[in-house]
Amino acid sequence: MDFMVLVLRCCSLFGILFAGLAHGLEITSGGSTSIEKASMESVKLDCQFTLAPEDSGPLDIEWSLLASDNQKEDKVIILYSGDRAYEDYYLPMKGRVHFNSADPKNGDASINLTGLKSSDTGTYQCKVKKAPGIRSRKLLLTVMVRPSKPRCYTEGVSVEGKDVILKCVSSEGTNPLQYTWEKTSDTKLLPASAVLDPTAGTMNVKNASAGASGTYRCTVKNRVGTEECIMDLRVTPPRNTAGIIAGAVIGVLLALILIAIILFCCCRARNRKKYEKEISYEIREDVPPPKSRVSTARSFTSVGSQRSSLGSMSPSNLHEYALKPQYDKIPSEEYERPPSHAPPPPGKMAGPNLSRMGAVPVMIPAQNRDGSIV
Incomplete structure (x- = not known):
């Protein structure tokens, strides 16, 4: 009897447990919990749920971005509570996160995230609460950056017999990036000596020949995008x-010859200047300068003035004028004669000497003491 009572109680307990498991709040979304998307794309984070009759409390839906570090706090990005959605709860995603359904209480707690950024990468948690039931689901979102358009160029000189390196570089893109090279002209076959590096994006053509010339295309890709360049x-x-x-x-x-000509010309000009300077010194030392004839010229000027004066005198005055000793001195060449020839005494110059100098005998008028002609 006691054994039968114990069995009935156990059966009732298991029935209650199975009933709770079968009819309580449940998250029904399935599929992969890891999602990869490219930047600037959109993604739907799925979170479908069902309610049980005993879940009679208010419905609350909360989406949060879990912190990668346990020391940091999780960030709530969107809420549904009291029959109202709060979509601008998280400022970095303001205007980019929305509930997929206009009425999430019907069992769709999914959200849409638009304009993805690399900073949106992380683990997202959907938590649905309706007392007494509570369920949650986690999804890993990875936002990858597409490769930017690569730049193709050659490194070094492109000369026959030398190694020619072709490089392809994409400045942006989430790793891993994969590079491939192909020839698009002629036979469309890469040179036999080409060595490819798909990670670095290089192609080394060893001992290049003229047959390596042509058009090449480099393609870079990752899991979310592809770009290419042509060279x-x-x-x-x-x-x-x-x-x-x-x-x-x-x-x-030619430069040396030009320098030699310039030096030769400079030396010749210097020697010529030195020679002219030495000649000028010899002239100054050997040839005395000519004597001045200023006094002689003055004397002749005086004689000329006297002659003009005499021409206006009367014959009666010429005799007295000739007797004056200060007017009987006529310019001579006594200053040009050597010292051995002594000049005649003043006032006693002979007639022949006067004639040789071009003098004309005239009568000298007399004068009084103040110099007037009498």
Whole structure:
């Protein structure tokens, strides 16, 4: 009897438990809990639920961004409480997060997040509460940045016989980035000596030949996007180094010749100036300067004035004027004669000397003491 009572009680207890499990609040969304999206795209975070008759309390829905560090606080991004949605609760996502349903109490607590940014990456939790039931679901969202348009260029010189390196670089993009090279011209086959690095985005063409010339395309991609760039490669023949060296040598020789000519001209001009200076010194030392004839010229001027005066005198006065000793001195060459020839005494110059000097015998008028002609 006691055994039968115990069995009935156990059966009733298991019935209550199974009834609660079958008819209580449940999150019914399935599928992957890890989502990858590209930046600027939109994503739907799914959270479907069902209610049981015994869940009679008010319905509350809360979405939060869980902190990666346990020391930090979780960020609530959107709420539904008291039959009202609070969508501008989290400022960094203001205007970008909305409930998928206009009436979430019908069992759809999903949200839509638009204009994704790399900072939106994280773990999101959907929590549905309707007393006495409480359920939650977590989803991992990874927002990846598409690769930016890469830049294609060559590193070093593109000369035959040298190694030519083609580089492809994308400045933005979430790793891992994968680079591939292909030739789009001629045979569309990469050079046999090409070595590719899909991570660094380089293609090294060793010992390049003219056949490596052509058009190449580089493609970069990650899990959310693809971009590409195109470049032309022209492998040129090596330069004529012998001609370049010969030209350089000729240029140096011409420069040296020009410098030598300039130095020669400078030295010649300096010697000529020195020679002219020495000649001027010899002239000053060997040839005395000519004697001054200022006194002689003055004397002749005086004689000329006397002659003009005499021409206006009367014959009666000429005799007295000739007797005056201060007017009987006529310019002579006594200053130009050597010292051995003594000049005649003053007032006693002979007639022949006067005639040789071009003098004309005249009568000298007499004068009184104040110099007037009498």
